[in-house]
Amino acid sequence: MNALLTVLSLQVSIAGRVICTNLDFTANPGECWGILGINGSGKTTLLHTLAGLRDRGAGEIHYRGAAIEKTNKLELAKQRGILFQDNSDPFPATVLETVLIGRHPYIKSWQWETADDITIAKNALRAVDLDGMENRFINTLSGGERQRTAVAALFAQQPAVYLLDEPTNHLDIRHQIKLMRMFEGIKNQGNTALVMILHDLNLAARFCDHVLMLFGNGKTLCGKTPDLLNTTHLEELYGHPIHCIRNHAQTAFIPA
Amino acid sequence: MPFHPDTNRHRKNYVLIGLLTLAPIAILIALMVGSVSISTQDVFASLLGRQTTPSSQIVQDLRLPRALGAFSCGALLALAGVLMQVLLRNPLADPYVLGISGGAAVAALLAILAGASGWLLTGSAFAGSLLSMFIVFGLAQARGSWSPTRLLLTGVVVAAGWGALVSFILAIAPAKNLHSMLFWLMGDLGYVNTVWPGITVMTLGLIAAMLAARRLNILLHGPLQANALGVDVGKLRLMIYLLASLMTATAVTIAGSIGFAGLIVPHLIRLLGITDHRWLLPGSALLGGSLLVIADTFARTIMAPQQLPVGVIMAMIGVPLFLYLLHRSNKPL
Numbered sequence: 075m076n077a078l079l080t081v082l083s084l085q086v087s088i089a090g091r092v093i094c095t096n097l098d099f100t101a102n103p104g105e106c107w108g109i110l111g112i113n114g115s116g117k118t119t120l121l122h123t124l125a126g127l128r129d130r131g132a133g134e135i136h137y138r139g140a141a142i143e144k145t146n147k148l149e150l151a152k153q154r155g156i157l158f159q160d161n162s163d164p165f166p167a168t169v170l171e172t173v174l175i176g177r178h179p180y181i182k183s184w185q186w187e188t189a190d191d192i193t194i195a196k197n198a199l200r201a202v203d204l205d206g207m208e209n210r211f212i213n214t215l216s217g218g219e220r221q222r223t224a225v226a227a228l229f230a231q232q233p234a235v236y237l238l239d240e241p242t243n244h245l246d247i248r249h250q251i252k253l254m255r256m257f258e259g260i261k262n263q264g265n266t267a268l269v270m271i272l273h274d275l276n277l278a279a280r281f282c283d284h285v286l287m288l289f290g291n292g293k294t295l296c297g298k299t300p301d302l303l304n305t306t307h308l309e310e311l312y313g314h315p316i317h318c319i320r321n322h323a324q325t326a327f328i329p330a
Numbered sequence: 331m332p333f334h335p336d337t338n339r340h341r342k343n344y345v346l347i348g349l350l351t352l353a354p355i356a357i358l359i360a361l362m363v364g365s366v367s368i369s370t371q372d373v374f375a376s377l378l379g380r381q382t383t384p385s386s387q388i389v390q391d392l393r394l395p396r397a398l399g400a401f402s403c404g405a406l407l408a409l410a411g412v413l414m415q416v417l418l419r420n421p422l423a424d425p426y427v428l429g430i431s432g433g434a435a436v437a438a439l440l441a442i443l444a445g446a447s448g449w450l451l452t453g454s455a456f457a458g459s460l461l462s463m464f465i466v467f468g469l470a471q472a473r474g475s476w477s478p479t480r481l482l483l484t485g486v487v488v489a490a491g492w493g494a495l496v497s498f499i500l501a502i503a504p505a506k507n508l509h510s511m512l513f514w515l516m517g518d519l520g521y522v523n524t525v526w527p528g529i530t531v532m533t534l535g536l537i538a539a540m541l542a543a544r545r546l547n548i549l550l551h552g553p554l555q556a557n558a559l560g561v562d563v564g565k566l567r568l569m570i571y572l573l574a575s576l577m578t579a580t581a582v583t584i585a586g587s588i589g590f591a592g593l594i595v596p597h598l599i600r601l602l603g604i605t606d607h608r609w610l611l612p613g614s615a616l617l618g619g620s621l622l623v624i625a626d627t628f629a630r631t632i633m634a635p636q637q638l639p640v641g642v643i644m645a646m647i648g649v650p651l652f653l654y655l656l657h658r659s660n661k662p663l
Binding site: 122125127146147148149150151155156158161162163164165166167168171172175176178179181183184186211231 | 415416419420421541544545547548550551552554555557558559560561562600605606608
């Protein structure tokens with residue numbers, strides 16, 4: 075199998091604090107990785123490092139076998155896309171314009187978006203239930219609509235690896251499940267993998283086949299969800315007692 | 331419901347066509363009115379062929395250079411305003427926020443104090459603005475990296491320093507120089523001696539900015555987002571900084587510091603529903619140019635033969651226009 079994202083002996087630290095050392099993992103096509111950890115354990119920093127947006131301490135990151143530092147920025151933007159935790163917009167822009175920025179890696183610098191790019195953007199908006207909102211200004215949207223606009227921009231980018239920082243942020247339950255199912259659909263189409271930071275253990279249990287736990291002290295655990303997602307690990311991870319309730323096909327974790 | 335999709339689809343075209351119509355009308359009126367009124371036919375006649383009639387000389391030697399100078403200056407300020415607002419990701423940013431006009435003002439006032447005029451005066455203003463630009467950028471990146479916040483703070487503090495120097499020069503200057511100094515500070519198009527530097531920088535600057543326009547749309551969503559989409563943020567920001575500084579320096583050299591145009595014109599275009607920089611940039615250039623031509627026409631006619639500072643008229647037109655659009659409903663800001 076051709077690995078989409080390969081991480082070798084990665085060390086990441088921020089402000090002198092080590093987030094992970096010797097982290098190794100491989101995200102293959104069709105896999106969904108969940109990154110779990112308490113606030114401040116360095117989940118976002120790790121995700122930004124994986125995206126190549128900040129320097130790493132040591133180790134290697136490869137997308138489709140190509141080292142990240144040897145990949146051209148535009149080519150990298152076709153390999154991985156990232157959904158940020160918050161979107162700040164000091165200036166107005168329309169929803170369609172915001173989604174079209176996802177097409178940047180595919181358009182030559184002097185060219186404008188083609189009709190195909192606009193179709194891709196409109197399909198992405200339809201996928202997140204925002205069709206008909208193309209000409210709304212993003213600063214008039216609700217938090218959830220703004221989040222779905224950012225997701226649509228990521229869909230328009232069509233990367234191989236989706237790096238998602240709390241994708242269900244600001245979303246109601248219906249849209250949380252809908253969005254996770256949509257990502258699941260993308261993942262199942264084949265040539266994509268997902269790496270997402272989640273705070274909701276139940277979404278992780280339901281949608282992630284692999285998890286990566288950041289303990290905040292440099293210790294990490296990664297592997298298959300059934301092996302790792304149990305009360306023993308979770309209680310150590312969050313420092314809080316957790317109950318596990320099994321009911322039919324679903325497993326639910328609730329804080330005690 | 332803000333901006334119904336169907337009405338918004340052609341909005342960009344309507345606004346741009348409107349502005350493309352406004353610009354020549356503003357220039358035509360500027361050529362017609364003044365101490366001597368000249369008819370439309372005479373204006374066209376003197377534009378088309380070299381004639382020796384007095385009205386033709388007024389149009390060709392006085393009013394046309396002044397109108398084109400005003401247009402390029404307004405367009406440059408508006409373009410620099412758009413670029414500075416993207417660079418600093420701050421809606422309050424304007425071409426002068428980083429102290430470029432302050433440096434130009436100190437140099438120009440010193441030149442006036444030394445009795446200089448004409449090329450020497452404009453040359454010092456240009457040198458002063460470039461000096462300020464290098465001081466600000468040099469200090470902002472003293473420790474290797476520079477962020478918009480660091481650049482903004484450095485620029486604002488340097489601008490305050492220039493402001494103090496301007497007050498100092500005004501305080502010690504002999505009374506005979508004060509009038510021309512104040513006019514320079516408030517913006518005056520009477521100094522236009524050649525139109526080509528302004529027109530050239532405006533044209534090349536607009537082309538350069540248009541080539542970066544799609545990346546400006548992305549940078550507006552933040553440096554991380556731009557980086558993630560494959561934009562070389564460091565290079566783009568440096569390019570914006572240099573371009574905006576050069577355009578501001580040129581505008582200040584043409585007409586002194588004309589406040590307001592660079593701040594409000596980009597917002598006026600945004601308030602008309604245009605947020606894509608590929609339309610915002612040409613729209614701002616056209617509106618900034620036209621507004622300054624109109625303001626200058628008022629400045630030299632309403633109290634003729636007394637001339638008023640064009641910056642004052644610009645604010646008198648711009649403030650109500652801006653407030654009206656801002657307080658309309660269905661606004662993107």
